[in-house]
Structure formats: structure tokens, C-alpha cells
Amino acid sequence: MTQHLTDRLHTPTGTQPGGWWRDAVIYQVYPRSFADSNGDGMGDLEGIRSRLPYLKDLGVDAVWLSPFYASPQADAGYDVADYRAIDPMFGTLHDADAVIREAHELGLRIIVDLVPNHCSDQHxxxxxxxxxxxxxxxxxxxxxxxxxxxxxxxxxxxxxxxxxxxxxxxxxxxxxxxHLFAPEQPDFNWEHPAVQDEFRSILRFWLDLGADGFRVDVAHGLVKAAGLPDIGGKDQLKLLGNDVMPFFDQDGVHEIYRAWRRILDEYEGRRVLVAEAWTPTVERTANYVRPDEMHQAFNFQYLTTDWNAADLREVIDSSLAAMRPVGAPTTWVLSNHDVTRHATRFANPAGLGTQLREQGDRELGLRRARAATMLMLALPGSAYVYQGEELGLPDVTDLPDEVRQDPSFFRAAGQDGFRDGCRVPIPWSGTEAPYGFGDGGSWLPQPDSWAGLSVEAQTGDPASTLEMYRAALKLRRAHPALGAGDSVEWLEAPEGVLAFRRGDFVCTANTTGAPVAFPAAGAPGTPLLTSAADGLADLGVLPADTTVWWQVTSG
The missing domain is CATH 3.90.400.10 (Oligo-1,6-glucosidase; Domain 2)
Incomplete structure (x- = not known):
């Protein structure tokens, strides 16, 4: 039954040449923080299943589930003890099957997280x-x-x-x-045939259950340089950097993914592989998505770019140029479970990186976040949305030490230990915590200020961030110029403004803190949607930190 639904869901159509993933909007669910069905304060698979209609209504194409495998939870499930079993805190294998089946019935695809670089010390x-x-x-x-x-x-x-x-x-x-990560996460030796055989079997297990693909954790880390050589004085604690490391992005990883791709190609329904590959350049990232390897790779260079027109144009151009020769879609992402939410990142001064301790200017951060989202969704390729960003959620930067669970928080350095702030359970309804998340509180405390940010509070409010996401995703799906592609036509624009055209569609993004008047030619067309909560007062002026989508009316 599941196999049949998967086949039917993925039958190629004339509107998606080359694969559904090329223009998909993929929503990341962090299971412990999405929805709690049994009142234990921890999100679970049944909670996810119950909220699938919400995701269908939001307008996404696929759902990526962070790990739900059997695990001691030393690193929130990224320490896997059994890759074929569900951790009891999340439910059962029957629950996982139910999520996949119901998602398919709603027209949604399910991508599961695979963690092949390391396992749990309890494996x-x-x-x-x-x-x-x-x-x-x-x-x-x-x-x-x-x-x-x-x-x-x-x-x-x-x-x-x-x-x-x-x-x-x-x-x-x-x-x-x-262990490149926590001591509870020993690295596999991928030169050993038994490791390779085991993961090929794991792939088939989840593909047989109906999974539509895999997001591959630390895809760049599986192979280590021969002899495990010393590094010297290099700063090793950055996942993304210009230094070549003997434990990351070794050429040997690509043979592994070629073997995996052959397995996926045996299955009906166009299953996909997505690489979480932190590499020094987008050109190195492109190696992971050559025609016989993976289908997508996260664009971390884009995620780490500040809200600045010149820098954004440079990374957009370089990303599209790098993917074009290998024929892969460019992906775009602004937030995930490992970095500060972009509503908080953009609320702080540029250059502070993806791990922040300060809330910053909340109003400014939200305005920029909305504009950045609409810019991202207008670009050719596939986009990733992290749960709660459609509500405009900020990071929770004042969590008390006693509730933190991020393993890097308890060590001297690393990722600064502030990932818990983007993992706080999302608000669904009501005026008091846990805001409809479940009946038994939440594993991380939610701020009192989140009452006005719940799904219930924002639904039906045309000025809300949620309704902006719904409108943008609906337009993206309906407009023939949006979605898949590999290029944009840049238009002349004032300093600090990005403007590009795709067919009869134009996107303009003002990254400055002041209104900017259009050149003498005026607005490029009829406005379709704006990120500004109060709309456009003057069609000849682009408000500060605002993105507008236009329908071209001439030329």
C-alpha cells in the first residue's frame, strides 16, 4: 500500500521535468519540538501525524524529519543506537509508517534524517x-x-x-x-566493508517503508585522510571554513554516495539524497550533486550571508554558477536546528555569525527575516523552511542553564552551546505555555511573549508572518516563472537593492534601513506580494528592509 502511494505520488509530470525536488519547498520538523500527542512534554510521531494537514495547508511539498531513531539522546537523537527502531519517546515503527502513509495521502513527501558518520556509544x-x-x-x-x-x-x-x-x-x-562530535558519538570507519554493507541495508529498510529520501547528516565527514594526520595550528571548531581538514570533504566520500544513488535508482517514485555538506566553497559543494551522486546539497554559504545586497548577489551568482555544470538545483536555506533563527540573526549587527547570545532589535529582525524569506522563495531551485520560522519565531536567548541540553553547552568551546535557543517547542494555540504543543508542558520553556505568535493567533491576520508564508508559497506554486531554474536576470537597481527578473516576474529586495525610490522608470509592474506587514503606501518607493514581488505588465 505504502509503495503504491509513493509510486503514484512521484509519477513524473510535464510540469516537473527532471524531478520533484528541483523546485520543492521542504519543511524541516524537529520531532521533539513540533507537537506532543501524549502529554509527556516531548514532541512525537503521532503529534507530527496530527499536524500534517497544517503543513499541507501551509503549502510545502515535502517534510524532512530530524532523527527519531532509538537513542540515548546524548545529542538530541543524532547519537543513534539502532537505525531500524524508533525511540520510545517518539513512538513506534507503526507510528512512523502512519506518518509516511498519511503524508502521501495528503500529497506530501517524507525525507528522513540519516546519520552515517557516527553512531551512539550504546550501539x-x-x-x-x-x-x-x-x-x-x-x-x-x-x-x-x-x-x-x-x-x-x-x-x-x-x-x-x-x-x-x-x-x-x-x-x-x-x-x-x-569522535568528531560528542564522546557518546564514535565515528564509523567507512573503509570497512561491514559499515558500507550495513548502511546499504538501512537505506533499503526505510525505502521499503516508503520514505521518499534521506537528508544525510555530516555527509562531508565519513572519510578521513589516510593515516589521520595532525593538523597543526588550524582552527578546527568551525564546520564551515576555508581550511582543508583531513576529516572533512575528502574525495573518498563520493564513491559512497555513488553506491547509494544506485540503490535509490532501483526504487520507483524518484527518491532523493540530500547532503548536509559543510565545504569551503560552493564549487566543492557541487561535487556532492553530480549526476550520479546526490540530488541536493544544503547551501550553507547562503545561510551564513549577512543581510547585504552586494554579498547576497555574490552568493546567489556563485551558487547558481556552481550547480549549473552538474545539472543540480540550487538550494536555499535561512534557518535550521543548528543555527540561530534568522529572525534573531538579522536583529543583530552583521558579522556575528550563526550562533548569537543576544535577542537584538526584535522588530528589525522580523522585518528583515520576512524580506529575506520572500527573496529566498523567489530564487530558482529548492528552498528549505525550518519549523516555526513561518511564525516569525526568534531564538530564545535567555534559557536558564539548568534546562539546556545541547552537548556543546557543557564543553569548553565548539558551537558555543546555544543551539537550544532555536529548538524550543513551537506555539500552536492559546495564551499560555505550552501554547497547544501538548498537555504536559514542554521540554524547553517557551517565552510568555509567544502567545501572539501562535498558529491560532496569526491565522487569518493578513499582516502576520504565517499568512505571508502561506501567500508566498501559494504564489510560488501557481506562478509559472517561479520554482525550478538555474538563472536570474539582474536588473539595474539603486545601491542596497536587489532586483531580478524571471520571465514576467520581478523580485525587488531593499536591504537598507531606509526607503528607496525606484528610478525614473518607476515600479516594474503590478505588486503581487510584499513582505512589509503594512503593505505598500507608494508604488514608487520600496520600504526599508522589504521585498516585493511584481507581475510585469509590459516589456
Whole structure:
């Protein structure tokens, strides 16, 4: 039944040559923070299933589910103990099947998160490797090494964990194992055939259940340079940087994804692979989406670009140019579960990065966030939306230390430990926490100020961020010039303004803090939609920090 629904859902049509993902809007659900069905304060699969009609009404094409596998939850489920089982906190395998089935009935596709770089230290392979000791077969499936120093008391090399501290932990028998993230997340050795065989089996398990594809976590990290060489004085704690690292973006990863692509191509329904690949350049990112590898890769260069017209134009041009030779769609993203929400990022001065401690100018941040969203949705390719951004949610920057759960918060450096702020459960209804999230509170506290940001509060209000998203997604789906493509036609525009044309559609984005008058020729057409909550008072003036979509009426 599920297989049949998947086949029917993905039958190629004349309006989507080359694949549904080329112009899809994909909504990321962070399961523990989306909807709680049983009142335990933690979101779950049944909660997701119950809210699928909301996502259909919002206008997205697919839903990406962050991990829901069996896990000790040392890193919010990215430490997987069993890739074929559901963690009881989220439900059962039957619940996962129900989510996939109902999504398909609504015309939505489901992409599941796959975590192949590392597993949990509670994974049976790793527990057995510890029991068996040095030199045994199970240890070869991970990176176990003797230490340096007179008695092996020093780590095997100078690599650091992304979460801070050494990337090595010593076990009782004296050997060390590699973990690029938390100590509870040992890295697999992808040179071992058993690791490769296991993940090919895992792919088939979820494809057989009806999953429409996989978002591949740390896709750039699976293969390490031969010999695990020292790095020296490089700053290793940045996922995105210009330095070439021996544990990231090694050429050997591409053979793995070619093998995976062959598996997906065996299945009906156009299943997809999406790379979370932090690379130094968009050109390196393009390697992951060559015709025989993955279908999409996240555009982190775009996510990390400040609200500045010149910088945005540069990254848009370079992104489109990099993907064009490999024939892959460019993707665009502004927020996810690992970075500060863009409504808060844009509320602060430029250049502070994706992890912030300050709320900033809330009104300014929301105005810029709305404008940035409409700019993103007008670009050719596929767009990703992180749950709650359609409500204009800011990061929660004042969470008390005792409620934080981000593993990097408890270590000395790394990702600054402030990812909890973008993971606070979203508000659905009511005037008091937990705002319809569930009947038993929420695993992270929600601010009192969120009463006016709930789905219920914003629905039907034409000035609300939610209704702007709904209108933009509806227009994007309906307008023939929007969606898939690989280029834009830049138009002459005043300094600080981006203007481009796609067929009979024009997008203008004023990234300055002041109104800007159009040149003598005037407005480019009839306004279709504006990010400004109070609309356009003068068609000849583009308000500060505002994006407007236009229907071209001549020329």
C-alpha cells in the first residue's frame, strides 16, 4: 500500500521535468519540538501525524524529519543506537509508517534524517567492540588507535571535537577512539566493508517503508585522510571554513554516495539524497550533486550571508554558477536546528555569525527575516523552511542553564552551546505555555511573549508572518516563472537593492534601513506580494528592509 502511494505520488509530470525536488519547498520538523500527542512534554510521531494537514495547508511539498531513531539522546537523537527502531519517546515503527502513509495521502513527501558518520556509544557494534578489546574485528569498524606519549596517555593526533575538547576518548584498555562530535558519538570507519554493507541495508529498510529520501547528516565527514594526520595550528571548531581538514570533504566520500544513488535508482517514485555538506566553497559543494551522486546539497554559504545586497548577489551568482555544470538545483536555506533563527540573526549587527547570545532589535529582525524569506522563495531551485520560522519565531536567548541540553553547552568551546535557543517547542494555540504543543508542558520553556505568535493567533491576520508564508508559497506554486531554474536576470537597481527578473516576474529586495525610490522608470509592474506587514503606501518607493514581488505588465 505504502509503495503504491509513493509510486503514484512521484509519477513524473510535464510540469516537473527532471524531478520533484528541483523546485520543492521542504519543511524541516524537529520531532521533539513540533507537537506532543501524549502529554509527556516531548514532541512525537503521532503529534507530527496530527499536524500534517497544517503543513499541507501551509503549502510545502515535502517534510524532512530530524532523527527519531532509538537513542540515548546524548545529542538530541543524532547519537543513534539502532537505525531500524524508533525511540520510545517518539513512538513506534507503526507510528512512523502512519506518518509516511498519511503524508502521501495528503500529497506530501517524507525525507528522513540519516546519520552515517557516527553512531551512539550504546550501539551494539560499539559495545561489543569495547568488550572484545584491542585488535579485534569489531574495533576495525570504528577508529580505535593507541595513544602517543610514553604510556599512550596522549591522544593519537591533535584533532578536536566540533563540540569542543579532544576528538578522542580513552577506554579502559588504553586505546583511544575517534569522535568528531560528542564522546557518546564514535565515528564509523567507512573503509570497512561491514559499515558500507550495513548502511546499504538501512537505506533499503526505510525505502521499503516508503520514505521518499534521506537528508544525510555530516555527509562531508565519513572519510578521513589516510593515516589521520595532525593538523597543526588550524582552527578546527568551525564546520564551515576555508581550511582543508583531513576529516572533512575528502574525495573518498563520493564513491559512497555513488553506491547509494544506485540503490535509490532501483526504487520507483524518484527518491532523493540530500547532503548536509559543510565545504569551503560552493564549487566543492557541487561535487556532492553530480549526476550520479546526490540530488541536493544544503547551501550553507547562503545561510551564513549577512543581510547585504552586494554579498547576497555574490552568493546567489556563485551558487547558481556552481550547480549549473552538474545539472543540480540550487538550494536555499535561512534557518535550521543548528543555527540561530534568522529572525534573531538579522536583529543583530552583521558579522556575528550563526550562533548569537543576544535577542537584538526584535522588530528589525522580523522585518528583515520576512524580506529575506520572500527573496529566498523567489530564487530558482529548492528552498528549505525550518519549523516555526513561518511564525516569525526568534531564538530564545535567555534559557536558564539548568534546562539546556545541547552537548556543546557543557564543553569548553565548539558551537558555543546555544543551539537550544532555536529548538524550543513551537506555539500552536492559546495564551499560555505550552501554547497547544501538548498537555504536559514542554521540554524547553517557551517565552510568555509567544502567545501572539501562535498558529491560532496569526491565522487569518493578513499582516502576520504565517499568512505571508502561506501567500508566498501559494504564489510560488501557481506562478509559472517561479520554482525550478538555474538563472536570474539582474536588473539595474539603486545601491542596497536587489532586483531580478524571471520571465514576467520581478523580485525587488531593499536591504537598507531606509526607503528607496525606484528610478525614473518607476515600479516594474503590478505588486503581487510584499513582505512589509503594512503593505505598500507608494508604488514608487520600496520600504526599508522589504521585498516585493511584481507581475510585469509590459516589456
Amino acid at each position: 551494539e557494534w560499539f559495545k561489543q567492540a569495547l568488550r572484545e578489546g584491542p585488535g579485534t574485528p569489531l574495533r576495525e569498524r570504528f577508529h580505535f588507535r593507541p595513544g602517543k606519549g610514553e604510556n599512550g596517555e596522549l591522544p593519537p593526533n591533535d584533532w578536536e571535537s566540533i563540540f569542543g575538547g579532544p576528538a578522542w576518548t580513552r577506554v579502559e584498555d588504553g586505546e583511544w577512539y575517534l
